[in-house]
Each structure stands twice: as structure tokens, then as C-alpha cells.
Amino acid sequence: MTDTPQFHCGFVAIVGRPNVGKSTLMNHLIGQKISITSKKSQTTRHRVTGIHTEDTAQFVFVDTPGFQTYHKGALNEALNKSVKDSLGSVDCVLFLLEAMRFTSADKEVMALLPKKTPVILVVNKLDKAKDKLTLQAFIDEVTAEFEFAGVEVVSAKHGQRLAELLDQVRPHLPESMPLYPEDMVTDKNERFLAAEIVREKLFRYLGEELPYEMNVEVEMFEMDGALRRIHIAVLVDKEHQKPIVIGKAGEKLKKISTEARLDMEKLFDGKVFLQVWVKVKSGWADDVRFLREFGLN
Ligand code: GDP
Ligand code: MG
Ligand code: K
Known part of the structure; x- marks a missing residue:
């Protein structure tokens, strides 16, 4: 044996x-x-x-x-x-x-x-x-x-x-076979991690100005050979919140996306083409749901 x-x-x-x-x-x-x-x-x-x-x-x-x-x-x-x-x-x-x-x-x-x-x-x-x-x-x-x-x-x-x-x-740790492959560091997928990284940069660079109702959405995540093409939208509630995220002459958003890209390249171990933009959430769908919840339509 x-x-x-x-x-x-x-x-x-x-x-x-x-x-x-x-x-x-x-x-x-x-x-x-x-x-x-x-x-x-x-x-x-x-x-x-x-x-x-x-x-x-x-x-x-x-x-x-x-x-x-x-x-x-x-x-x-x-x-x-x-x-x-x-x-x-x-x-x-x-x-x-x-x-x-x-x-x-x-x-x-x-x-x-x-x-x-x-x-x-x-x-x-x-x-x-x-x-x-x-x-x-x-x-x-x-x-x-x-x-x-x-x-x-x-x-x-x-x-x-x-x-x-x-x-x-x-x-x-109990005696057991490994549950995950040895080179795996997380069970979260790259799409999720990409959004988390952008969220972190927003927290870091907006500080107290961070719009309360902000969301990050991955609109595209594609492999182009070894290159990852990632489009991420930062969704804010109101038009006037857009400049807070974008900054003077776009400098804030530029900083956020550059740092996010560098982190992603390190984590994914490959080149990343990242586009981050800010969008105002269309409130329509939510409004309708809100009204239904309260039995108003
Ligand atoms: P969580 O909310 O418990 O997940 O905390 P985070 O990991 O987000 O850390 C909160 C803050 O504590 C961050 O600013 C970290 O950099 C900081 N921090 C974490 N570990 C240490 C440490 O060993 N020493 C110091 N001085 N700061 C730390
Ligand atoms: Mg934490
Ligand atoms: K924290």
C-alpha cells in the first residue's frame, strides 16, 4: 500500500x-x-x-x-x-x-x-x-x-x-478531498469581480460624494483572443449626479477606470480593454412596479 x-x-x-x-x-x-x-x-x-x-x-x-x-x-x-x-x-x-x-x-x-x-x-x-x-x-x-x-x-x-x-x-479542517481545483482562488466569476473592482474605485475616489443610489452594471464582457473587452456602466439616479462621478474634465472617471483596469489585468493575468461610463437610470420600470405594489394601477 x-x-x-x-x-x-x-x-x-x-x-x-x-x-x-x-x-x-x-x-x-x-x-x-x-x-x-x-x-x-x-x-x-x-x-x-x-x-x-x-x-x-x-x-x-x-x-x-x-x-x-x-x-x-x-x-x-x-x-x-x-x-x-x-x-x-x-x-x-x-x-x-x-x-x-x-x-x-x-x-x-x-x-x-x-x-x-x-x-x-x-x-x-x-x-x-x-x-x-x-x-x-x-x-x-x-x-x-x-x-x-x-x-x-x-x-x-x-x-x-x-x-x-x-x-x-x-x-x-476535517479530513476531506479538496473541494476546488488547486489553482482556483475564488468561486466568483470574472464578470462579478470586474464589477466589484469598479465599485471599489468608486468608493475610494468619491468618498463622501458617493451618490447613495448608485449601481454598477457589466454591459459587456467578451474575450477577444487573449484580450478581455469589458464595458461597465455606473448607474446613478439623477442627471445632476453624473458630474460627481465624471469629475472636472472627466478626470475622476478616468482615474477610476485606469486603476480598475490595472487591478483587473493583475487579477485576470491578461490585457483588459475597459470602458466605464455613467448613465442615469431610467426610473420608469421601478415607478411602475412601485405603483403596482401599492395597488395603484
Ligand atoms: P472589512 O469591512 O472588515 O472588510 O474591512 P476592510 O478589509 O475593508 O478594511 C477596512 C480598513 O482597514 C481599510 O482601510 C484597510 O486598509 C484597513 N486595514 C486592514 N488591515 C489593516 C492593518 O493590519 N493595519 C491597518 N493600519 N489598517 C488595516
Ligand atoms: Mg469587507
Ligand atoms: K470596509
Whole structure:
């Protein structure tokens, strides 16, 4: 009989209040930018799966938008339950905190942590901790409130101590064949990722000016030999919101699309021809539906 090493594969949820660095961590763990990050909360709207494969183990990470979409104090029971259910079905949970900050929003998330699934406390933004002593006091304060399966201090942004974090997770992965091909880093398709990248740039460059009702739509995604031709429309609600996105002499939109193209080329590992434009949503279809909902026509 040949002695083949056993393979381990499992699901790892990354949870924490907005802005603790979940998406940044996921991107660094898998070595690719698949989950968008920004200083604003709620940039992650979808559940993104990131995959990290080693010789004898595969980690399947899930970013949990459930935690990002609630507004303070409005975490309702249905959402609560769905988050709990999804956390109960993974093999390991990473609960992220920002070093030296333990807020009421963190505590709200903490209250949803499963009791039967191993939870590792991940103290991120290590670079924000002043010294070892205060960091230890912070960890003691948090660990007094929950039975964690392990504690790790990392910097997602600077890629520090991520190998140590993986070392803590590995023993919790069950014996199983890999679920995904070893070179696959995400189950999201390129079309989805292209839209996410543009969305990230909009968040980054529009900041507070970001029109509240803005949408990104992929109108075309075609392979032309090895070249990807991508057309993306930024949909705003009102005509007067267009110049906010376009900027003076088109400079904002130009910056947004240039940076988005560079990110796409890196991620897709090939040339991209990208066109981004801004369109005013035709409100007609929505208006009709609105009226029907209220029984007015
Ligand atoms: P999420 O909302 O939990 O997904 O958080 P993001 O990944 O979008 O990160 C929120 C902000 O924290 C971004 O500006 C990141 O660059 C920043 N961030 C993430 N990790 C670190 C870190 O290790 N150190 C510092 N100083 N900032 C970080
Ligand atoms: Mg995020
Ligand atoms: K964020």
C-alpha cells in the first residue's frame, strides 16, 4: 500500500464588525484581491469565497456580508438566525477585532458566535498596538468574555503573522478531498469581480460624494483572443449626479477606470480593454412596479 498523506479541507468564516479588516485579510490569505476593501463600511455586499490550497490542505474562506449590512441596533432576529446558521455550518470561525478597540458593534457580533464551532480570536491591525503589555491587557479583556479556540495577532494590511494564523486554523479542517481545483482562488466569476473592482474605485475616489443610489452594471464582457473587452456602466439616479462621478474634465472617471483596469489585468493575468461610463437610470420600470405594489394601477 502506498502511504499518501491525508488531505484536509474545510470552510472558514471570517466575521467581525465593518472595517476590522475582513476583506483585507481574505485577500492576503489567498494572495489575490477578490474582496473589495475601503474605509467605508458596507463595501462587501456579496458573500465572497476565497480559496487557499497547500500540499495537503485547502482552506475555503467565506466573507460574511450579514455582519456588514446591519445598521447599529437594527440587527433583527431573522438576520441573526441566518448568520448563526451559517456560522454553525463552517469548520472554523475567525472573529476579527481591531487591536485596542472593542466596541459595542464588536460585542454585537460576538454575541452571535457559535458555541460548538471553534472560534479563533484574530486581533488585526497589529501596527496600531502601542506595546506588548497593553496588547496583552486588551486580549485578556476580550478572552474573558468568550471561550476561544485560539488567539492570533496579525496585520492583514501588512501581511504579518498570516502563516501563524493558518497554523492555528489547519488542525480544525476535517479530513476531506479538496473541494476546488488547486489553482482556483475564488468561486466568483470574472464578470462579478470586474464589477466589484469598479465599485471599489468608486468608493475610494468619491468618498463622501458617493451618490447613495448608485449601481454598477457589466454591459459587456467578451474575450477577444487573449484580450478581455469589458464595458461597465455606473448607474446613478439623477442627471445632476453624473458630474460627481465624471469629475472636472472627466478626470475622476478616468482615474477610476485606469486603476480598475490595472487591478483587473493583475487579477485576470491578461490585457483588459475597459470602458466605464455613467448613465442615469431610467426610473420608469421601478415607478411602475412601485405603483403596482401599492395597488395603484
Ligand atoms: P472589512 O469591512 O472588515 O472588510 O474591512 P476592510 O478589509 O475593508 O478594511 C477596512 C480598513 O482597514 C481599510 O482601510 C484597510 O486598509 C484597513 N486595514 C486592514 N488591515 C489593516 C492593518 O493590519 N493595519 C491597518 N493600519 N489598517 C488595516
Ligand atoms: Mg469587507
Ligand atoms: K470596509
